[in-house]
Amino acid sequence: xxxxxxxxxxxxxxxxxxxxxxxxxxxxxxxxxxxxxxxxxxxxxxxxxxxxxxxxxxxxxxxxxxxxxxxxxxxxxxxxxxxxxxxxxxxxxxxxxxxxxxxxxxxxxxxxxxxxxxxxxxxxxxxxxxxxxxxxxxxxxxxxxxxxxxxxxxxxxxxxxxxxxxxxxxxxxxxxxxxxxxxxxxxxxxxxxxxxxxxxxxxxxxxxxxxxxxxxxxxxxxxxxxxxxxxxxxxx
Amino acid sequence: xxxxxxxxxxxxxxxxxxxxxxxxxxxxxxxxxxxxxxxxxxxxxxxxxxxxxxxxxxxxxxxxxxxxxxxxxxxxxxxxxxxxxxxxxxxxxxxxxxxxxxxxxxxxxxxxxxxxxxxxxxxxxxxxxxxxxxxxxxxxxxxxxxxxxxxxxxxxxxxxxxxxxxxxxxxxxxxxxxxxxxxxxxxxxxxxxxxxxxxxxxxxxxxxxxxxxxxxxxxxxxxxxx
Numbered sequence: 001x002x003x004x005x006x007x008x009x010x011x012x013x014x015x016x017x018x019x020x021x022x023x024x025x026x027x028x029x030x031x032x033x034x035x036x037x038x039x040x041x042x043x044x045x046x047x048x049x050x051x052x053x054x055x056x057x058x059x060x061x062x063x064x065x066x067x068x069x070x071x072x073x074x075x076x077x078x079x080x081x082x083x084x085x086x087x088x089x090x091x092x093x094x095x096x097x098x099x100x101x102x103x104x105x106x107x108x109x110x111x112x113x114x115x116x117x118x119x120x121x122x123x124x125x126x127x128x129x130x131x132x133x134x135x136x137x138x139x140x141x142x143x144x145x146x147x148x149x150x151x152x153x154x155x156x157x158x159x160x161x162x163x164x165x166x167x168x169x170x171x172x173x174x175x176x177x178x179x180x181x182x183x184x185x186x187x188x189x190x191x192x193x194x195x196x197x198x199x200x201x202x203x204x205x206x207x208x209x210x211x212x213x214x215x216x217x218x219x220x221x222x223x224x225x226x227x228x229x230x231x232x233x234x235x236x
Numbered sequence: 237x238x239x240x241x242x243x244x245x246x247x248x249x250x251x252x253x254x255x256x257x258x259x260x261x262x263x264x265x266x267x268x269x270x271x272x273x274x275x276x277x278x279x280x281x282x283x284x285x286x287x288x289x290x291x292x293x294x295x296x297x298x299x300x301x302x303x304x305x306x307x308x309x310x311x312x313x314x315x316x317x318x319x320x321x322x323x324x325x326x327x328x329x330x331x332x333x334x335x336x337x338x339x340x341x342x343x344x345x346x347x348x349x350x351x352x353x354x355x356x357x358x359x360x361x362x363x364x365x366x367x368x369x370x371x372x373x374x375x376x377x378x379x380x381x382x383x384x385x386x387x388x389x390x391x392x393x394x395x396x397x398x399x400x401x402x403x404x405x406x407x408x409x410x411x412x413x414x415x416x417x418x419x420x421x422x423x424x425x426x427x428x429x430x431x432x433x434x435x436x437x438x439x440x441x442x443x444x445x446x447x448x449x450x451x452x453x454x455x456x457x458x459x460x461x462x
Contacts, residue, residue, distance in 0.1 A: 004299050013304050020308050024315040031319050038326035046330050131270060132391065132407045145399040 051082060053161055054112030054121045056091050058084035067228055071097065071213045072220045079217040081113075083229055090115050090229065095214035096125070101206040104128030107138065109210040111170070117218045118174045122167040122211055134203035137196075140164045166204060169194055175215035185212045244364050248371030255379040255421075256428045260347040264339050265380060266417040272396045275384030277328075277336050279377025281320050283370070285343050286352060288316045290369035293357040309353045310344070317343045348376060379424075386420055387411045 007013065044063065051062055062082035071077045082094040093113040098106050107127045112120035124138035142162040173179055186192030187204050196204035218225070254260045261282075268278040292312050300308050321340045324333050343349060352372055357365040385395055390411035393404030410416040429443075436443035 004301055007301050008303060013301055016301060017304055017307060017311075020311050024311050027315055028318055031322050035322040035326040039322070042326060042330065042333075049330075131412055132409050143394075143399050144397065145402050147402065149398060 050110050050123060050125050051084070051094050053123055054094050054110055055082075055084045056086075056112075056120075058086050058091055060085040062094060067225055069217050069221050069224070071217050073213065073216070075100070075213075077213065079214055081218070081225060083225075092120065093117075093218070093225075095218060097210055097214050097217070098126075099206045099210035099213065101202070101209050102127060102129060103134050103200075103202045103206070104130065107203075107206050107210060109207060109214070111211055111214050113174075113214075113218060116174070117176060117215065117222065118172060119170045119211070119215065121161065122170045122207075123161070124167070124207065129200070129203050133197070133200045137164075137166045137200050137203040137207055140167065166195065166197060166207065170211050173215075175212070175219040183212075184216075241364060241367055244367040245371040248368065248373070248375035249378060250375070252372075253375040253379055253428075254348045254372055255376060255383075256424055258348075258351070259425075260351055261376065262421075264342055264346060265383065266414060266421065268336070268339050269380055269384040269387055269417065270391070270412050271388040271394075272381055272384035273332075274336065275380035276377060277332050278339055279373070279380040281324065281336065281340060282343055282346065282348065282376055283373025284320055285313065285316045286349055286373045286376075287366055287369035288319075289313045289349055290352055290357040290365040291362055292316075293353045294360060294362045294365035297358045305358065306350075306354070309350060309358075313349050313353065314344045317341065348372060383417075383420060383424065387416065390416075390420075 004012070004016070047063055051058075055062070060083075062084050065083050067081045067083065069079050069081070071079050077098055079095060079097040082096070083090060084092050084094065092115060094110055095113055096108065096110045098108045100106055105128050107129070108125045109122060110125050111122045114120060123140060127135070127138045129135050129138055140162045173181055173185075175183065181193055185194060185208050187194045187196040187201065187208060189196060189201055190205070192208075194204070194208055248254065250257075252258060255262075255265050264278055264282075269275045289309075289312050293309055296308070296312075317340065320343075324336065324340065352368060356368045360368070388397075389395055389400070390408060392407040393399060393401035411420060433443040
C-alpha cells in the first residue's frame, strides 16, 4: 500500500488528479441536467416579461414566431421581430436589435411597434453603461422611497412602465416617409431632434442608433414581414 | 470544546474578518459593493461556496497527496462555484443574477476560499471547517453589506434600493465608482484598526495583529519548497 499523502510517483499523482476531475465532472453534469429546464424557463420568462412590457395585450407565443432580418445599413446587425397576436389578429411587433456604439460596448434594445411600424415603447434589455450616467439613458427604474414602504407615498400605477424622458421620445414615431422627424434620427448635439443626457451623449447616441435601426429595418422589410405572416401589406 | 468551536464561528466576523482584517478578496469586494443588495448576494453566494468547499476539503485532506493539493482544492472550489452559478441562474430573481453574473466565476479565484482551504480546512476536522466556513462567510457578507450600504447611501441616499432621503435627487458619482470604493474601504480599515488599538490600550497592551494572521503563518509562498 502506497502512502498517498506523501507519494511522489507521477503516475499516482496524475491518476489522483484525474479521479478528482472525473468526480467533479460527473457532479457538474448532474447539476447541469437538473437545472437545464429551470434555466431555460428563467430566460424565457425574462424575454416574455420584456415582450409584455412593450406590447399590447397578446395571447400567442411571439418568441416562437420570430422573424429575423439583417439591418439595411453598413453594420449588418441582426434585427428580430416578434409578432404579437390576439386571437389570431396581429396587434403589434416587438423589434429587438443591438448597437455597438454604447460607452460600455453593446446595448440591446427592444421596441414595441404598432402593426404599421409606429413605435409604442422602447426598453433597453441589455447594457453595460456607466452606473449613474449612461444608465440614466437606459434604465426605466421606479424609485422606491422609505415613504412608499411605510405606505405614505403617492400611489403609482405598477402595471405601467416607469417613464424615462430619453426613451419616451421615440414614442409615436416611425421611419415611414410621413413621419415628421428628419432621418437618420440623431441627438440635438449632432444637429438632430432628440434630447440627450448631458454627460451621457454616447449612450444617448447609441440608443438612438439601435432604435433607428429597428425602425428602418421595419420600413424596408415591411412587405417581407407581412408576406411571411400571410397578411397583405397595409395600404395607406 | 464548546467555547472553542464557538470561537471558530465568531472569529471570522470580527477578529479575522476576511475583508477588514485579512484584506482578502478585494476584487469582488470593490466591484460588487455599489449597493447593499449586490453586496449581500455576493456575500451569501461566497458563504455557500466556502462552507461546501471547506467541508469537502477537510474530508479529503487525508488522502490528497501533498504535492498536488492546491490543484485538487481548486477543482473542488471551481465545482462548487459552477454549481452555485447554475442554481442562481435557474432559481434566483433575474435582477440578482444580472448584477452578480459576472462576479460568480470570480469566486473561483477569490483568495478567501482558497485561503481558508489551505490555512484551515486542510488541517482541521469537518465540523470545525464547516463552522469556520460559516463564520468567514458571514464576516465577508457583513463587511460587504456594510460597505455597500455606505457607498449606496453616499451615492444617492438610498439603502437596499429604497430611497431614505427623498429630496436627494442628484446622484454623487464618486462613492459608486472604483476610486470611491478604495477610499471608503480605507476608512473602514482605519476604523477597524482604531477600535482594536483603543481596546488594547484600555487593557494596557500594545495592539498587534493576531499571530496566526502574519506572513509566517501562510505557506502559499513555500509550496514549491516542500
